[in-house]
Amino acid sequence: MRTIFAGWWTWWHIFPSLAIANFLEWEKLFLISKNNLDEEILKKTNFKYKKISSWKLRRYFSWENFTDFFKFIFWIFQSLKIIKKFNPDAVFCKWGFVSLPVAIAGKILWKKIILHESDAVMWFSNKIIAKFAKKIFYWEKIWNPINFYWKKFSESEKKKFIQEKIFPLVKKNFPNIEKNFLENKKILLISWGSQGSLEINNLIEKNFSEIEKNFFVIHLTWKWKKTKIKNKNYLQFEFLSWDEYFYFLQIADLLISRAGAGSIAEILFFQKPAILIPLIWSAGEHQLKNSEKIESEKLAKKCVWWEKFLEILNSDFSEIKKNLKEKNFENPAEKIANEIKHVF
16 A cells, blocks of 8 residues: 655644654655755655645735746646656645645546645635545544654653753843742743734733733744843744754643644643634634634633733633643544545
8 A cells, every 4th residue: 555645835734644644554655845844854754755846826916826827737747747656545635735736646647535624714725625535634633743753741851851951041141040930930932923923922022021920931933023022031032943842832831822723733732721813814714713613612712802912811721721631632643544544
């Protein structure tokens, strides 16, 4: 048996595919974009991969729209060549514009197409793939996309990481700080997102005097968008590597995050209480609907209106912590892999 995995573009789409592939015993080939970070991840695995050309499908005016049709035809022929040579039994499509030409090529060659949609709202490219997919998995079946890569820190590992990594970073700018500087503080991790990150950065800067009363803040601001905050209770990074990010995530007591499906999956996997600030203008309002779904299950809190931010930040998260702890998060990667086996 053989399977091609296609459709990568961001880390949050890479990890679910890796998790599922880990439970399939047969040969796998990953088709990844030439334009992004996919190869950085795959080099750390034993999976085979090939790079293909790809770019987004624009639904707005651009002069590039006039050449995109010809590019898309080229991507299909590129995919046909790879699929014909590898001869898979199925093509697993994870996300959007990277997987669409691969899915069409697979359909032309009479391969079974399997689709996974991460969000509460199906994306445009995936809607096309869904019309001829043999099997479709929806977002609720991948709560835990990163279990292939990460084990949870123990309490002693958390303390060790704080003393060995966080303390030296703070001491560098504040030499007189003592090692027990976090004794009466909770750690608040504010996760970046390239889209709309400036809004969240401004929100934190505006309210920091209130935030620091209870929290030590680790803030991922995104590239070239650092804040002006200089404080012993504040660390900021424009960018973290994917392994560094998950280490920081594990020591956090509370998260502030956008509401993409990948971010939500991380929060649930590590059982972290969180405030979700959805990107309102995201395609199909998918982030808003994601956050509404999770809030309705009392697994996180949603913040849409800025004036309620401090009220939500200082509210009681005990019920959410309890629900996260009691929730039985089955292994969705293994479940999906088992269902894929029944497709053949």
